[in-house]
Amino acid sequence: MHVEYTLAQWSWIARNWALMAIALTCLSLMLFLVLWLSKYVRIILNIFVDTPPPLSMGPVDFQRLEGEVVRFRSFDGTSLRGMMLRTPNRSAYRGSIVFCHEYGSDMYSCARYTRPLVEAGFDVFTFDFRAHGDSSGGGRYKPLQWPSDKELDDVLGACAHVESLLTAEGKPPEIGVFGISRGAGSALLAASSDVNIKAIVCDGAFSTETTIISLMKRWAHIFARVKLVYESHPDVFWWLLYWLMIRFAQPKLGRKFPSVARALRDMQPRPILFIHGRRDSYIREDQTRLLYNLAPSEKYLWLVPGAKHNQSVIIEPKEYAARTIAFFRRHLAGESVEKSEICSPAETEVA
Numbered sequence: 001m002h003v004e005y006t007l008a009q010w011s012w013i014a015r016n017w018a019l020m021a022i023a024l025t026c027l028s029l030m031l032f033l034v035l036w037l038s039k040y041v042r043i044i045l046n047i048f049v050d051t052p053p054p055l056s057m058g059p060v061d062f063q064r065l066e067g068e069v070v071r072f073r074s075f076d077g078t079s080l081r082g083m084m085l086r087t088p089n090r091s092a093y094r095g096s097i098v099f100c101h102e103y104g105s106d107m108y109s110c111a112r113y114t115r116p117l118v119e120a121g122f123d124v125f126t127f128d129f130r131a132h133g134d135s136s137g138g139g140r141y142k143p144l145q146w147p148s149d150k151e152l153d154d155v156l157g158a159c160a161h162v163e164s165l166l167t168a169e170g171k172p173p174e175i176g177v178f179g180i181s182r183g184a185g186s187a188l189l190a191a192s193s194d195v196n197i198k199a200i201v202c203d204g205a206f207s208t209e210t211t212i213i214s215l216m217k218r219w220a221h222i223f224a225r226v227k228l229v230y231e232s233h234p235d236v237f238w239w240l241l242y243w244l245m246i247r248f249a250q251p252k253l254g255r256k257f258p259s260v261a262r263a264l265r266d267m268q269p270r271p272i273l274f275i276h277g278r279r280d281s282y283i284r285e286d287q288t289r290l291l292y293n294l295a296p297s298e299k300y301l302w303l304v305p306g307a308k309h310n311q312s313v314i315i316e317p318k319e320y321a322a323r324t325i326a327f328f329r330r331h332l333a334g335e336s337v338e339k340s341e342i343c344s345p346a347e348t349e350v351a
Helices: 007-050 107-119 149-168 182-191 208-223 235-253 260-266 285-294 317-331
Strands: 068-073 079-085 095-100 122-127 175-180 197-203 272-277 299-304
Touching (some): 007 208, 068 149, 095 107, 095 149, 095 182, 107 122, 107 317, 122 149, 149 175, 149 182, 175 182, 175 317, 182 197, 182 260, 197 317, 208 235, 208 260, 208 285
Parallel strands (some): 095 122, 095 175, 197 272
Antiparallel strands (some): 079 122
16 A cells, blocks of 8 residues: 655654654663773772772781680670770779771780870770671671771670770760771761760771772773773762762672761761871871861871871881870860870871
8 A cells, every 4th residue: 555644744753763863872872871880880899899908917016915805796796806904003094995906907906006095094995896806707798998887886886895884883984986997987987876985096097988989090090991981080970980889889798888978077076086197008198188177176187207007106106105195185084185295286287
């Protein structure tokens, strides 16, 4: 049968074919974008999971401290090992501090950082994060150097254990926390929800999202063959890649990765001392500066010349001890201590 089309019909067909062609082109571009992004999200996920952390401890360069070893529970029920170090002079007791060790270490590393605090009148409770030392791991959990809700549960469990001991002894359940690297980030996350944490020392703290984005930019030329992929992109591009990656990572790894930066923004004001090595090539000093700028007052920043990641205590052991003792004396024990003994304004303003 012969069919003749009117001019109006031909016009309708042309318009619809044009719309279909545009729709197919848009669909093709979207499909290409999804495939392209998924490729780089997988690469970034590998960076997130497999990036080796910096050498944190190395050879043990300290004499271990021994105390009362206990078992206690993380907030999600995981069995953890802890140890209470009591100050020798009980009449000079000044307060209790929870120590959060760095990734790949254990509770005994506290001796490197907190021995002077114990001698100065503070009790220190140190513990093994899950899958470290003699603490349980459980399930498919694999420790990474990024603080997650699992490490947050561990710190909250340690804080609750110490707070219950203080309450049983008739003392106010007010504590300090002292964290190193991943332990510092976990301590900040815990402080955003535990109002009994009154003072925080963070050595080598970092924001997961800004650190990963920094690593992405630093290594993009290795995994991207075309310069257009990694040159001249606005920050929103890198944040999009991070957001996509973390949405894949959390179900794959069976945990969430809360934002340390957001926790600081939402935190009720409390004193924080940030310590960072100026030769830290892994977590650069601008990462700690970012957290310092987000933190509520009262806050301090000590940048240690010549120190690499977690090495400030080795480069300046006497000053490290003096500053951390002064900080906890002022902000946990409530003693009259000049701010300049902790950190001078000139140090905070170092560019």
